[in-house]
Every structure is written in structure tokens, then in C-alpha cells.
Amino acid sequence: DVKVTQSSRYLVKRTGEKVFLECVQDMDHENMFWYRQDPGLGLRLIYFSYDVKMKEKGDIPEGYSVSREKKERFSLILESASTNQTSMYLCASSTPGGNTGELFFGEGSRLTVL
Amino acid sequence: RKEVEQDPGPFNVPEGATVAFNCTYSNSASQSFFWYRQDCRKEPKLLMSVYSSGNEDGRFTAQLNRASQYISLLIRDSKLSDSATYLCVVPNAGGTSYGKLTFGQGTILTVHP
Numbered sequence: 001d002v003k004v005t006q007s008s009r010y011l012v013k014r015t016g017e018k019v020f021l022e023c024v025q026d027m028d029h030e031n032m033f034w035y036r037q038d039p040g041l042g043l044r045l046i047y048f049s050y051d052v053k054m055k056e057k058g059d060i061p062e063g064y065s066v067s068r069e070k071k072e073r074f075s076l077i078l079e080s081a082s083t084n085q086t087s088m089y090l091c092a093s094s095t096p097g098g099n100t101g102e103l104f105f106g107e108g109s110r111l112t113v114l
Numbered sequence: 115r116k117e118v119e120q121d122p123g124p125f126n127v128p129e130g131a132t133v134a135f136n137c138t139y140s141n142s143a144s145q146s147f148f149w150y151r152q153d154c155r156k157e158p159k160l161l162m163s164v165y166s167s168g169n170e171d172g173r174f175t176a177q178l179n180r181a182s183q184y185i186s187l188l189i190r191d192s193k194l195s196d197s198a199t200y201l202c203v204v205p206n207a208g209g210t211s212y213g214k215l216t217f218g219q220g221t222i223l224t225v226h227p
Contacts (some may be wrong), residue, residue, distance in 0.1 A: 044203070
């Protein structure tokens with residue numbers, strides 16, 4: 001089975017702290033994604049990557065950056081956390097293909113910024 | 115029109131009922147569509163894909179209407195275990211990047227005894 005593992009299920013951080021969210025997948029997928037999920041807004045794409053060292057902005061990249069140094073690992077970085085970044089963060093991976101619809105998600109990281 | 119928009123719900127139905135959700139999309143060039151299921155406090159998982167006019171898998175039927183730009187999900191003989199949030203998903207709905215998916219906000223279904 002495909003496994004996408006997010007390093008932390010629950011985090012509590014203070015405003016202004018730097019936050020790292022790590023994601024690792026074990027299926028050699030080229031594509032990796034970071035979404036945030038908020039009530040009433042659904043899943044919104046923050047960043048994605050279709051290859052090592054490649055990244056593209058999603059719909060809401062402001063306040064975030066990402067790193068993809070190895071194929072299996074995709075990190076989301078909040079340089080200076082703010083309270084409006086309190087959310088559920090979901091990492092996903094998929095195989096290439098313009099109409100590929102199957103994303104494999106991690107269990108999510110619930111971040112609270114105080 | 116939003117890129118992907120769903121019935122807001124929530125839908126509360128008794129066991130055995132038939133329930134249908136609709137989803138509209140804005141990009142007429144989209145070729146394939148997907149329904150995901152998300153259980154409470156869990157990650158989303160692919161439920162069904164729709165590449166042509168429709169797809170059926172047991173009690174679940176997904177239909178596509180390209181002219182009106184909507185897809186639907188029909189659940190027959192609802193079970194308690196069908197209670198979840200159902201997400202409508204459209205690839206490249208923004209008409210931009212490779213492999214990008216856009217999710218609707220989800221429709222909550224609760225099946226009660």
C-alpha cells in the first residue's frame with residue numbers, strides 16, 4: 001500500500017515561530033502536494049512539486065515555502081507563523097499524468113498558532 | 115462561477131435511502147472528474163473516477179453532464195458507514211499546471227438508523 005507519512009499529527013506554535021512540516025512518501029511518486037483544509041473552505045492547494053528541486057505555487061502560497069531535496073520528501077515551511085495559519089495541513093502524492101485523479105494523502109498535521 | 119462548487123449540505127438521511135449530490139465546475143476543458151470520501155478526522159481517499167458519461171460501482175453511481183458542466187454522485191441503499199464528507203474534485207480546473215487538482219468544499223452526509 002502507498003504510504004504517505006506526515007511527521008507530526010498535532011503541533012502548537014507561537015506567533016512568529018518558524019514551523020517545519022515534513023512529509024515522506026514511499027511509492028516513488030513524482031508529484032507531491034501540500035494542502036490546507038479549513039471548515040467551509042475545503043482543501044486549498046498551497047504548493048506542489050512535480051520533481052526534485054522543482055516547485056510551483058498553488059492557490060494560497062503566501063506565508064509558506066517548500067523544499068524538495070529528495071524525491072520522497074516534501075517539506076512545508078512557515079517562516080513566521082501567524083494565527084491565520086492555524087489549520088489542518090495535508091500532504092499528498094501522485095504519479096504523473098495530466099488527468100491523474102488519485103492523490104494519496106497523509107493523515108494530516110493539525111497546527112495551532114497561538 | 116467558482117472553479118468547483120458543491121451542494122453545501124448537510125444531508126441527513128435514514129438507512130436505506132437514496133441520496134444524490136451535485137457538483138458544478140467552471141472549466142469546460144476538464145476531461146475527468148473524481149469523487150473523494152473523507153471520514154471524520156481522516157484524510158480524503160478516492161471513491162470514484164468519471165471519465166465519460168458515468169461510472170457505477172455497487173451502490174454508487176457517478177454521472178457527468180458536460181453540457182451543463184456538472185457531475186453527480188448517487189448513493190443507493192445508504193448504510194450507516196456511508197456517513198462522511200464527499201468531495202468533488204476536478205483536475206487542472208484552473209487551466210494551468212500539470213497534475214493539479216481542485217477540490218470542492220465538500221458535502222456532509224449523515225446516515226441515521
